[in-house]
Structure formats: C-alpha cells, structure tokens
Amino acid sequence: FGNYAGDVLHFGQAAERLNGEGIRCETLAVTDDVSSAEASEPERRRGVAGDLTVFKTAAAAAEQGLALDEVVRLARLANARTRSFGIAFSGCTLPGAEGPLFEVPEGRMAVGLGIHGEPGLGEREVPSADEAAGLLVSTLLSELPDGVATPRGQRAAVLLNGLGSVKYEELFVVYRRVAALLEEAGVETVDPEVGELVTSFDMAGVSLTLCWLDDELEPLWRAPADAPAYRKGSVAPAGAGDGAGTGTGAGAAPVAVPATGPAIEPVPAPVPGASDASRRAARTALAALEAAARTVAEQEEELGRIDAVAGDGDHGIGMRRGSSAACEAGREALDQGAGAGTLLQRAADAWADRAGGTSGALWGVVLRAFGTAFGDQEAPAPGTVGDAAAEASAAVRRLGGAEVGDKTMVDVLVPFAETLGKGVAEGRALTVAWDDAATAAERAAEATAGLLPRMGRARPHAEKSLGTPDAGAVSLALIARAVHGVLAARTAGG
Numbered sequence: 001f002g003n004y005a006g007d008v009l010h011f012g013q014a015a016e017r018l019n020g021e022g023i024r025c026e027t028l029a030v031t032d033d034v035s036s037a038e039a040s041e042p043e044r045r046r047g048v049a050g051d052l053t054v055f056k057t058a059a060a061a062a063e064q065g066l067a068l069d070e071v072v073r074l075a076r077l078a079n080a081r082t083r084s085f086g087i088a089f090s091g092c093t094l095p096g097a098e099g100p101l102f103e104v105p106e107g108r109m110a111v112g113l114g115i116h117g118e119p120g121l122g123e124r125e126v127p128s129a130d131e132a133a134g135l136l137v138s139t140l141l142s143e144l145p146d147g148v149a150t151p152r153g154q155r156a157a158v159l160l161n162g163l164g165s166v167k168y169e170e171l172f173v174v175y176r177r178v179a180a181l182l183e184e185a186g187v188e189t190v191d192p193e194v195g196e197l198v199t200s201f202d203m204a205g206v207s208l209t210l211c212w213l214d215d216e217l218e219p220l221w222r223a224p225a226d227a228p229a230y231r232k233g234s235v236a237p238a239g240a241g242d243g244a245g246t247g248t249g250a251g252a253a254p255v256a257v258p259a260t261g262p263a264i265e266p267v268p269a270p271v272p273g274a275s276d277a278s279r280r281a282a283r284t285a286l287a288a289l290e291a292a293a294r295t296v297a298e299q300e301e302e303l304g305r306i307d308a309v310a311g312d313g314d315h316g317i318g319m320r321r322g323s324s325a326a327c328e329a330g331r332e333a334l335d336q337g338a339g340a341g342t343l344l345q346r347a348a349d350a351w352a353d354r355a356g357g358t359s360g361a362l363w364g365v366v367l368r369a370f371g372t373a374f375g376d377q378e379a380p381a382p383g384t385v386g387d388a389a390a391e392a393s394a395a396v397r398r399l400g401g402a403e404v405g406d407k408t409m410v411d412v413l414v415p416f417a418e419t420l421g422k423g424v425a426e427g428r429a430l431t432v433a434w435d436d437a438a439t440a441a442e443r444a445a446e447a448t449a450g451l452l453p454r455m456g457r458a459r460p461h462a463e464k465s466l467g468t469p470d471a472g473a474v475s476l477a478l479i480a481r482a483v484h485g486v487l488a489a490r491t492a493g494g
Contacts, residue, residue: 004046004116010356015027028058030050034085039143048084048114048207049084060225074220080145084140084209086206088163089126090104091119092163094201094314095201102118108126110123115199116314117203136174137185137208144212155188155212156187157190157193159208160209163200164196168195178208274342278341278378285343286330291483292323296319300319302316303474304471315471323351325355328350329350338376339376340374341375342376345368348364348365366413370389372388373385373388382429392413407448407452408472412473415437415444434483438483441480450467453465
C-alpha cells in the first residue's frame with residue numbers, strides 16, 4: 001500500500017488481527033515519491049504511481065509460489081529501486097463537491113503531486129510537452145537508488161501515468177520525449193507503460209515512474225498479469241499449459257466464471273448479556289453518537305475546506321460517513337439489548353470501516369477504548385469515563401505515532417483527556433468535568449492554527465497550513481462539545 005497515514009493505520013491493524021489469528025502477514029508501505037521528503041528520509045515519502053511496480057513485483061513473485069519472506073524481500077527491493085515525480089495543471093474534484101480541491105493559476109503548473117488530491121509542493125510556468133518530459137526525467141535521474149551508480153547501461157521499468165484527465169494522445173507526445181531522453185542517458189527501457197493506471201479522480205496531471213531493474217526484478221516486471229484494471233502479456237487459463245502454444249486459445253486470458261447463488265452476508269456475533277444499568281448507559285452512548293453525527297454533518301463542508309488547505313479535503317466526508325455508520329451500528333446493537341461497552345465497540349468497527357482514512361482508524365480506536373472501559377455490566381462511573389479518555393489518548397498516540405505539537409487530533413485529545421481526568425478525580429460531576437474538558441479541547445483546536453504539521457499528508461505542505469487549524473483537531477473539539485450537550489440534557493432530565 002502507498003505510504004499514507006490512513007493506509008498505514010488500517011493495513012497495520014489488519015495485519016495485527018491476521019497475525020493474532022495465526023495467519024502470517026507482512027506489510028510494506030511504498031515510498032516512491034521523491035518530492036515528498038528528502039532521500040535521507042525514505043520512510044516519510046508518499047507512495048504514488050510506483051505502487052504499480054511494487055505491487056506487480058510482489059504479485060509475480062507470489063504467482064511463482066515463492067515463500068512469503070522471499071515475496072516480501074523482492075517487494076522491498078522493488079520499492080527501494082522505484083522513484084516517481086508528478087506535475088499537474090488542475091486539481092481533482094471529489095464526488096459531490098462544487099469545485100476542485102486546489103486550483104493552479106492560469107499559465108502555471110503544480111509540481112510534486114500526490115495521488116489523494118493534495119496540492120503540489122510548488123509551482124512553475126507551464127512548459128511545453130518536451131520541457132515537461134525533461135523536467136520529469138531530469139528529476140528522477142538526479143536521484144539514483146543504492147546500487148545504481150550511473151544511469152548509463154541500466155535497465156528501467158518506465159511508467160508515464162496520467163492522473164485522471166490528460167488525453168492519451170498528450171501522454172504519448174510526452175512519452176516520445178521521455179523515451180528519447182532516457183535513451184540519451186543510456187537507459188534501456190523495459191516494457192514501458194503509458195496510460196491512466198494510478199489516478200486521482202479527474203486531476204489534470206502526469207507522473208513519471210522509473211523502477212531500476214536487476215536480474216531478479218526484470219522477469220517479475222515482464223511476467224504476464226491479468227487483473228480487472230491492469231493487463232500485461234497473456235495469461236493462460238488454469239489447466240491450459242504454459243500458454244506458449246500457438247493454437248486457438250493458447251495464451252488466452254482466463255475465462256470469467258459467473259458467481260452462482262446468493263451472496264453470503266456475514267452473521268454478526270451474538271450480543272453479550274448486559275445489566276439494565278449498562279443498557280441505560282448504552283442509550284446515552286447512542287444519543288452521544290447521534291449528536292456527534294449531526295454536528296459533523298452540519299460542519300462537513302467547513303471541515304473539508306480546512307482539510308483541503310494542505311491535505312486532500314476529504315475529512316468532512318469521511319467523518320460524516322464514519323459517524324453515520326457508527327450510529328447505525330449503535331442502533332442495531334441497542335435493539336439487540338447490548339450494553340454500553342458492546343454498543344461502542346460495534347460503533348467503533350463501523351466508524352473505522354466506513355470512514356476509512358486516518359480519521360476512521362483513529363476514531364475507531366477512541367470508541368473502542370471507551371467501550372472496553374465501560375463493559376456491559378455496570379453504568380460507567382465518572383472515574384471510569386476519565387480512565388477511558390486517558391486510554392483513548394494513549395492508544396491514539398501509540399497507533400498513530402503523533403504527539404502534542406504535531407498538528408493532529410492529538411493536540412486536542414491530550415488536553416481533553418487530562419482535563420476530564422483531573423475534573424472527575426477532584427470529585428466534580430461528570431457533566432461539569434466534561435464541560436471543562438470540551439472548553440480545553442476548543443482552545444487547543446484553535447491553537448493548532450499556529451502549528452506546522454509534522455505528520456501525515458499535510459506534512460509536505462506545512463507552510464500552507466500555517467494559520468489554519470487542523471481539521472481532525474477541530475472535528476474532535478466539535479464532537480466533545482456536542483456530547484456535553486447530551487450529558488447536560490440527561491442530567492437536567494434526571
């Protein structure tokens with residue numbers, strides 16, 4: 001998967017679950033984008049169109065029946081020898097949005113593009129097709145991977161990738177010059193690919209990827225492949241031999257076999273027994289989730305606007321989807337007689353699954369921490385709520401790796417949890433302590449406007465975000481205040 005924070009979190013959690021169930025699993029974050037971090041910090045680079053070369057290598061190695069450790073080794077080798085660089089002339093528009101995530105001034109071109117709709121890391125005048133090719137090639141030839149001392153005499157897999165709305169004729173015009181420049185540099189191109197293979201909705205842009213091949217990687221890059229969105233060479237159907245024959249059907253693509261019978265829906269686990277007190281607490285928890293969902297829906301556009309300053313602008317959409325799914329899962333659990341712990345844990349899974357991205361994974365962690373602390377046998381005491389907030393804060397920092405000052409939701413979650421914990425420890429009513437914590441969260445969210453991001457997708461665009469608060473921090477503060485409204489209403493109503 002590409003090295004984006006949300007992907008790292010979700011795939012990391014999935015790998016932990018599989019390994020915990022006895023199914024061996026390894027992860028690899030692709031880091032091919034040369035514009036997103038210095039060569040000395042490859043682990044901070046994004047995964048962009050180079051995803052294709054790494055995925056293709058790993059898939060071909062697995063198809064050969066190699067052991068998992070060997071597949072992982074070859075995939076890491078491909079990643080270490082892959083470099084990409086992109087340019088764009090306009091941003092992409094998310095479905096349902098009224099305009100693009102970012103705009104490029106007329107006569108200008110953005111350079112250093114990701115594949116999640118982020119703005120470029122810089123701008124320059126719009127070049128001719130040949131000049132664009134020169135920029136792409138020179139940028140990649142200026143940074144060679146370990147083991148490649150000079151381009152001359154080397155072999156490279158080449159991918160000229162359209163980011164969404166560049167016409168194929170234009171791509172091939174650019175590739176004509178790319179191929180000539182690589183030949184002049186003494187690079188042998190191997191099975192080049194030109195087309196829209198790793199896109200960002202309708203972004204008008206193009207990227208160039210070079211994977212420097214060796215004797216191990218070249219046959220894996222050349223190997224046939226047949227997938228819904230990518231084909232290379234001819235793949236023989238099962239039982240049709242090696243596909244080397246010349247008769248009818250030799251080397252043909254596998255014949256699709258239609259599925260038969262109804263789809264099998266997963267059966268939810270039975271709801272554990274719960275006390276009456278916990279079921280009453282579950283109703284309050286659901287009311288809190290519904291208040292959070294309403295607040296997020298009202299602020300969706302603004303959260304997206306804030307996020308688009310230095311990110312991909314999807315925070316509002318993701319939060320709306322996640323909170324809505326959490327409410328739906330919570331209602332189903334409540335109808336089945338669930339206690340507060342089970343309700344929140346099911347809401348956590350639904351939020352993480354539906355929202356996706358970094359916020360989905362982290363909000364899943366937050367809700368699961370509260371659900372685990374609450375359990376199903378007792379009404380959560382104020383001290384339990386404070387402990388749950390502290391565990392949520394620790395879990396988010398542990399999973400995401402962020403700390404206070406990194407311009408993330410952690411900048412709000414930590415003071416919220418600390419203020420809440422202090423309040424209940426001093427004997428204040430939960431509603432009062434939560435009110436103080438929500439106020440601390442609001443102040444902390446505002447203060448993130450003065451920070452530069454050191455984590456996630458916004459990090460390469462740090463200067464652009466100065467003066468704008470972090471979207472994740474703002475949404476957390478909004479939800480904290482919305483939940484306080486529920487607690488206050490319940491307290492007033494007895």
